[in-house]
Amino acid sequence: MHKLIIATRESQLALWQAHHIRDRLEALHPGLAVELLGMTTQGDQILDSPLSRIGGKGLFVKELEQAMFEGRAHLAVHSLKDVPMDLPEGFELVAIGKREDPRDAFVSNKYKSLAELPPGARVGTSSLRRQAQLRAKHRGLVVDTLRGNVNTRLRKLDEGQYDAIILAAAGLKRLGFAKRIAACLSPAESLPAVGQGALGIEIRAGQAEVAKLLAPLNDPITAACVGAERAMSRMLQGGCQAPIGGYCVEADGRLHLRGFVADLEGVRFYHAEAEADLADAEALGQRVAADLIGQGADTLLAELIQRH
Numbered sequence: 001m002h003k004l005i006i007a008t009r010e011s012q013l014a015l016w017q018a019h020h021i022r023d024r025l026e027a028l029h030p031g032l033a034v035e036l037l038g039m040t041t042q043g044d045q046i047l048d049s050p051l052s053r054i055g056g057k058g059l060f061v062k063e064l065e066q067a068m069f070e071g072r073a074h075l076a077v078h079s080l081k082d083v084p085m086d087l088p089e090g091f092e093l094v095a096i097g098k099r100e101d102p103r104d105a106f107v108s109n110k111y112k113s114l115a116e117l118p119p120g121a122r123v124g125t126s127s128l129r130r131q132a133q134l135r136a137k138h139r140g141l142v143v144d145t146l147r148g149n150v151n152t153r154l155r156k157l158d159e160g161q162y163d164a165i166i167l168a169a170a171g172l173k174r175l176g177f178a179k180r181i182a183a184c185l186s187p188a189e190s191l192p193a194v195g196q197g198a199l200g201i202e203i204r205a206g207q208a209e210v211a212k213l214l215a216p217l218n219d220p221i222t223a224a225c226v227g228a229e230r231a232m233s234r235m236l237q238g239g240c241q242a243p244i245g246g247y248c249v250e251a252d253g254r255l256h257l258r259g260f261v262a263d264l265e266g267v268r269f270y271h272a273e274a275e276a277d278l279a280d281a282e283a284l285g286q287r288v289a290a291d292l293i294g295q296g297a298d299t300l301l302a303e304l305i306q307r308h
């Protein structure tokens with residue numbers, strides 16, 4: 001095999017990620033040519049309503065899977081955060097790249113940190129998870145939805161529509177906007193989304209030759225951490241329609257997973273955490289999910305999903 005084709009969305013972030021994987025593959029395998037096949041997905045077309053309302057799993061991945069199914073591409077590179085917990089039959093995640101910065105970032109032209117914001121300040125963010133945590137911890141703020149790709153969000157801030165915005169540090173750094181970050185929020189301030197900051201590589205199941213070329217891109221520790229996070233999220237079945245956070249770290253062969261489920265107002269707020277050996281990532285995720293469900297998260301999630 002001497003050519004691989006990557007199906008990719010055409011947002012700047014998606015293109016950066018696809019180019020990044022192309023460069024790594026070409027460096028790993030001299031003689032291998034890697035090409036990009038750009039395409040537009042449903043998620044790219046619907047720009048005016050919050051993702052949580054559009055619903056539908058895999059809004060950003062279906063067209064890419066179609067291209068792989070038809071043999072027009074061999075792989076797709078995703079922000080793991082955007083990948084549904086259960087892939088369609090016949091597809092698999094074969095490699096998880098080493099996680100970069102998993103934190104949320106505070107971006108503002110006027111203020112240096114969340115703590116500096118005066119009561120009534122307007123904060124824009126795209127995710128229910130960030131909204132719920134902001135509302136829970138900073139009662140006086142006006143928290144509002146903010147959509148669009150990273151460039152659009154920064155433009156809306158610069159136009160004065162918001163006093164500050166919160167977005168993923170990884171996306172900003174990848175696109176060369178690290179300087180715009182006023183402060184990174186610690187996981188205690190804003191627990192990241194499941195998979196945030198990691199790249200996932202998807203292929204059609206059973207493509208052994210392709211899988212072998214991609215294997216060196218897999219980072220086993222990141223894979224275990226996001227495996228625990230995704231097992232938790234899968235058991236909670238919240239999708240994008242509920243404020244859910246999940247973040248796992250590894251130290252000395254032990255995994256430590258924290259998770260939360262909240263309502264949109266950040267009033268009902270359930271936390272859970274647990275530890276396990278590296279080999280027990282899946283069970284760890286299920287244990288934390290079961291703890292959250294035991295506290296009442298399942299009732300809350302059912303209510304949230306009904307509202308849509």
Ligand SMILES: NCc1[nH]cc(CCC(=O)O)c1CC(=O)O
Nearest residue numbers: 079081167168170171196197198
């Ligand atoms: N939902 C969009 C999205 N998907 C991945 C990232 C950032 C990069 C990452 O988390 O890997 C972003 C932007 C954001 O949330 O600010």
